Amino acid sequence: RSSWLLLAPLLTPPVPVITAPPCSLCPEGAHRFQWIRNLVPEFGICSSHVKVLSSPAEFYELLKVQIKAAKQRVVMASLYLGTGLLEQELVYCLEEALEKSLQAKGSPDLRVSILLDYTRGSRGRKNSRTMLIPLLQRFPEQVRVSLFHTPNLRGLLRLLIPERFNETIGLQHIKVYLFDDNVILSGANLSDLYFTNRQDRYVLLRDSPEIADFFTELVDAIGDVSLQLQQDDTVQMTEGMVHPYQGDKVAYCEIANRKVMEVINSARTRQELLHSKTFHSSQPGSSLLSQQGSQTSGSLKPEPDTWIYPLIQMKPFGIQIDEMVTETLLTEAERDARIYLTTGYFNLTQAYMDLILGTRAEYRILLASPEVNGFFGAKGVAGAIPAAYVYIEQQFYSEVCYLQQQERVQLQEYSRAGWTFHAKGLWLYLAGSDLPCLTLIGSPNFGYRSVHRDLEAQVAIVTENKALQQQLHQEQEHLYLRSGVVSTSTFEQPNRYVKLWVKLVTPLIKNFF
Numbered sequence: 001r002s003s004w005l006l007l008a009p010l011l012t013p014p015v016p017v018i019t020a021p022p023c024s025l026c027p028e029g030a031h032r033f034q035w036i037r038n039l040v041p042e043f044g045i046c047s048s049h050v051k052v053l054s055s056p057a058e059f060y061e062l063l064k065v066q067i068k069a070a071k072q073r074v075v076m077a078s079l080y081l082g083t084g085l086l087e088q089e090l091v092y093c094l095e096e097a098l099e100k101s102l103q104a105k106g107s108p109d110l111r112v113s114i115l116l117d118y119t120r121g122s123r124g125r126k127n128s129r130t131m132l133i134p135l136l137q138r139f140p141e142q143v144r145v146s147l148f149h150t151p152n153l154r155g156l157l158r159l160l161i162p163e164r165f166n167e168t169i170g171l172q173h174i175k176v177y178l179f180d181d182n183v184i185l186s187g188a189n190l191s192d193l194y195f196t197n198r199q200d201r202y203v204l205l206r207d208s209p210e211i212a213d214f215f216t217e218l219v220d221a222i223g224d225v226s227l228q229l230q231q232d233d234t235v236q237m238t239e240g241m242v243h244p245y246q247g248d249k250v251a252y253c254e255i256a257n258r259k260v261m262e263v264i265n266s267a268r269t270r271q272e273l274l275h276s277k278t279f280h281s282s283q284p285g286s287s288l289l290s291q292q293g294s295q296t297s298g299s300l301k302p303e304p305d306t307w308i309y310p311l312i313q314m315k316p317f318g319i320q321i322d323e324m325v326t327e328t329l330l331t332e333a334e335r336d337a338r339i340y341l342t343t344g345y346f347n348l349t350q351a352y353m354d355l356i357l358g359t360r361a362e363y364r365i366l367l368a369s370p371e372v373n374g375f376f377g378a379k380g381v382a383g384a385i386p387a388a389y390v391y392i393e394q395q396f397y398s399e400v401c402y403l404q405q406q407e408r409v410q411l412q413e414y415s416r417a418g419w420t421f422h423a424k425g426l427w428l429y430l431a432g433s434d435l436p437c438l439t440l441i442g443s444p445n446f447g448y449r450s451v452h453r454d455l456e457a458q459v460a461i462v463t464e465n466k467a468l469q470q471q472l473h474q475e476q477e478h479l480y481l482r483s484g485v486v487s488t489s490t491f492e493q494p495n496r497y498v499k500l501w502v503k504l505v506t507p508l509i510k511n512f513f
Contacts (some may be wrong), residue, residue, distance in 0.1 A: 033438060033462045035328075036309045039321050041267040042275070043211050044304030047465035052475045053202035059188060060086065060195035062204065066179035067093040070110060071101070073212075077115040077174045077219050077457075081128040082191030090190065091131055098139045111142055115219050117172040118147035118227055118235075123163055129229055137231045146223035147235060148172035148455065151252050151316060154245035164382075168512035170316060172226075173443045173454040178216065181209040185441055185459055187344075187424045198374070198420045201475065203441050203461065210274075211308055214267045215457075218312070221259040222455065225252070257317040264312065264321075306463040313444060313456040322444060322458060323451050327351060329428065329438075333361035336431035340476050342366035344374060344422040346393050347447035347510055357399060362408050366483055367393065368421040369413040370495060375513075376420070384499075385513055388506045391498045394491050401488070411486035414479065425458065427476045435469035436476065438462045448511040 036042070053059055067074055067090065074094065081087055094112060101110035114132065121128035135143045150170030158166070177184040186202040188194040205211055225244065227235035237243050242252040313322035330352065333339055339361050346367035348356070356363050368389070370376060375385035393411065400409045414421045424445050427436040442458020444450040463469055490496065 033307075033309075033460070036311075036325055036460060037268070037271075039325065040264055040309050040311065041214060041271040043208065043214075043271060043308040044275070045205065045208055045211070045306050045308060046302050046304060047306040047463055047468040049206045049208060050306060050461070050463075050468055050471075051204040051206065052471045053204065054475065054478055056188070056193075056195050056198060056200065059184075059186065059200070059202045062184065062202075063090060063177060063190075064093050066177075066182055066184070067097055070097055070179040072109055072111070072180050073178070073216060074110070074112045075115075075176070075178045075212075075216050075219050076113075076190065077172070077176045077215075077222075078190045079117050079171060079173055079175070080120040080123075080189060080191065081114075081116060081131050082189075082193075083124075083126045083128075083131055084192040086192040086195050087131060087190060091135065094135060095138070098135070098142055101142070102139070108142055111144075112139070113144045113146070113216075113219060113223060115146045115148065115172060115174070115223050115226065117167075118149040119153070119163075119167045120171060121147055123167075129233055132229065133231065133233055136229060140231065144223065145229035146219075146226035147229055148222055148226040149244040150453075151244045151249050151256075152453070154249065158245060170453040171449075171455070172222065173450070174219075174222075174457040175443050176215050176219070176457065178212050181212045182206050183208055183212050183215060187422060187441075187443055193420065194422070197418060198422050199414070199416070199479070200422045201425055201441050201479075203459075205308065208308075210267075210271070211310075214263070214310060217263040217267070218260065218310075218457070221263050222256075224259060225256045253317050256314070257319060260312065260314060260317060260319060264310075305465045306461065306468060309460040309462070311440070311442070311458050311460060313451065315452045316455075320451075322456060323351075325460065326440070326444075326446070327355060329426075329440075330355040330359060330361075333359060333428065334431055335360040337361040338364065338429040339426055340364045340366070340429075340436075340480065341426040341446065342479060343424045343445045343447070344368050344420075345445050345447060345513070346389055346396075347445070347449075347513070348396070349446070349448055349451050352446055353396065353399075356409060357403060357405060362410075364410050364412060364480065366412050366414055366423070366480055369415045369484075372414055372416060372419055372421040374420050374422060384502050387498045387502045388510070388513070390491075390496050391503055391506050392510060393486070394496075394498075397486060397488075397491070412480060412483035413486055413490070414483045416482050423479055427472060434473075435466065436472050437464070437469060439472050449513070452511070 098110055101108040116128050132145050153166055153169040175186050175188060183205045184202060186200055188200040227237060229235055242255055244252055311322035311325050312319055370386040370390055373386040373389060375382050397411055400406055425441045428438040429436050439461050440458050444456040444458055450456050
């Protein structure tokens with residue numbers, strides 16, 4: 001009980017900054033989403049370079065294969081690295097790849113950069129740090145391990161809040177795994193559950209150097225403002241960098257904002273230049289000889305039919321791009337459009353709830369039934385979190401019924417024996433279409449934490465290609481097929497009983513989980 005009291009100084013949520021959305025969507029097909037490039041870089045790729053994975057085992061095997069094949073870089077950002085045998089095997093794969101690079105002629109080319117959260121990665125005596133120290137000791141020139149510490153956990157609060165509870169203040173929540181020019185975007189962490197029986201989403205972007213460069217630079221920028229793990233399990237900041245919880249908070253956040261926005265803006269400028277060159281060279285008046293020359297040299301790429309937009313959300317640093325884009329997509333979705341939105345932790349922000357209830361598109365919202373919630377069966381106060389999610393879900397469903405929107409806004413609960421559910425994102429089907437032309441995939445859960453507390457990243461994938469649209473549609477169906485539609489009777493079941501104290505406490509703590 002006393003643990004919740006420690007959070008008292010933060011129970012009053014900050015007033016959210018209302019940002020006007022960018023311009024409305026244009027009318028034509030997938031190109032209606034090109035307004036997103038006013039905010040972030042646009043990467044045009046061929047749809048054949050995109051592969052949608054469906055299972056944790058497939059994700060795990062791909063990680064191992066990609067690590068072993070990497071020649072130049074391995075960059076991995078995650079909440080934490082687990083401490084089991086499967087995670088140890090990943091570390092062995094990294095060791096093997098680094099050893100191979102070391103034995104090659106000349107100086108070793110392979111660089112490994114790992115970004116984790118400080119509080120989650122330091123939990124317990126055996127933790128992410130102790131798993132990675134052997135790599136730092138053996139390959140000090142090739143390996144970097146950065147531990148992000150939120151600037152909001154400082155002073156007396158930092159001293160008083162115990163382990164685990166300190167993770168409620170803010171986290172490094174981005175999940176991106178890249179190997180040379182191949183990038184995996186996911187909501188999954190590097191832990192055995194995510195490799196076996198915790199359902200998530202995973203997309204591989206093959207041979208995409210510009211996208212890999214972008215995420216490498218993003219992870220480097222966050223790494224630069226993070227604590228650096230040392231060979232003796234101590235941590236220290238890069239020389240000259242403001243400390244996240246000992247230094248001036250405003251100065252730290254300004255530096256972090258500048259570094260991240262520099263990555264976004266420089267990539268955007270590069271992609272705009274590339275786009276204008278491609279556009280001019282494809283005009284009828286351009287030189288036939290120069291086109292023939294580029295064809296013989298093999299440098300002429302096929303026309304892109306798929307566009308990738310990285311969406312970053314880091315409210316502690318004043319960066320709200322993902323929030324702006326998501327709100328605009330929800331606002332502008334027309335009547336008869338369908339949005340399939342999924343989250344492992346149903347705790348939407350008020351803004352997202354208002355948009356879903358007040359706009360015209362049809363919504364199918366997939367969430368975890370209590371038994372597949374990641375906190376189900378947890379010890380102590382955390383064991384009541386699934387009941388808190390049931391209460392939040394029930395309140396939202398009551399609002400849907402009150403507004404008589406049950407046909408337009410439907411809740412569905414994922415259920416699968418022996419599994420937990422962690423998938424998040426959305427699929428957008430334009431009016432009259434049986435296939436999605438846009439998906440969001442990455443780390444955000446559409447909740448208060450994702451918008452206000454944590455560091456998040458996802459991508460919008462927009463495609464005109466029917467085969468890729470079919471892949472995305474099958475991914476959506478694969479998840480939704482294991483669900484049941486929520487009705488009034490759902491909340492009358494015995495396992496949906498919510499204790500009075502949970503109902504009373506949930507409004508106070510819902511911004512922390």
